[in-house]
Amino acid sequence: MKAIITGAGAVGFHIAKHMALENEDAVVIDTDSDALRRVSNNIDIETILSSGSSPVILEAAGLNNAEIILAVELRKLMNIKGVVATMRTIIIATLLFLTLVNGVASAAKELDIIEIEAEGSYRIGADASVDLARKVALFTAKRHAVDLVGRYFSHKSFIKAYEMNKDEIYSLAAREIQVEILEEKTETFAKTSTYRLRIRAKIKTSDFVKAEIEDAKQEKKEAKESYQEKMEQPVSEDIDPGKDIAKAYRLLREKKWRVAIIYLNNLEKKYPNWDSIYMAKAITYYILREPVFMKKALKKACRLDNQIACDDLKSLKRVHQHDFGISIIE
Secondary structure: OEEEEEOOOHHHHHHHHHHHHOOOEEEEEEOOHHHHHHHHHHOOOEEEEOOOOOHHHHHHOOHHHOOEEEEEEEEEOOOEOOEOOOEEEEEEEEOOHHHHHHHHHHHHHOOOEEEEEEEEEEEEOOOOOHHHHHHHHHHHHHHHHHHHHHHHHHHOOOOOOOOOOHHHHHHHHHHHOEEEEEEEEEEEEOOEEEEEEEEEEEEEHHHHHHHHHHHHHHHHHHOOOOHHHHHHOOOOOOOOHHHHHHHHHHHHHOOOHHHHHHHHHHHHHHOOOOHHHHHHHHHHHHHOOOHHHHHHHHHHHHHOOOHHHHHHHHOOOOEEEOOOOOEEEO
């Protein structure tokens, strides 16, 4: 059973704990970060720091698949001589699925949904499969679309103004969006083949909220990695560019520089001609004060037609503000 619990107080906590013990699927929503931290630290369950009254948040939490919604309000009174705290509890626990779906669906129609076209490409190496090239090119096109629309949504305050976690959220959001492929082809020039895609994407504000949820879930999962896993940073064989690159950005945000390099080196073996990997490596090497390796990474990205990398190599005096929020001085 899928349940949405709005409220992470004592009652919400115990309901969530019971559902986790019963292996039921549930998500807890609250605006109180401390209350949510108590839930996530003690229960293996999904949490969302936001308002449970928001249609966008409810949709991102899985409203369309929910069988029950629990709206829990608690007002604690004073403890008396070690007796369990007396509380005035209002629990509205009803099968609200049908009524709320209609309300949220009509509200969702009023939310901004932007349609945009974008292009992506990936250079096909000697050992690269066409399937890998197509998936990376598709992700690149989707990420370009998300970058443009995210800028607009953020300017209009429809979504958060992501700072240090922008790249990981936008990469995961690119996995969520719906697209129509308008054109795809393989171009060959001077024995070099490149797979190109042009798409039309529909992007919703809820795509970014879903990405936040997924990012928090992955971060929680990575926190449970063994020491060996943290040191070796194995990469999944599944071709999932958005999820793979989001982890690299997450390691950088967490300032795990050396671990990030290990992971990026492994990722490079999987996607040898992906410029985003070399840009991430260039930033990491800059932070580690290893300019020789930084320049090598920028040169590789430039050879893969990354214009930012080419521009960075042209002038050692220019300051480039990358999406990580870190100033790079060449």
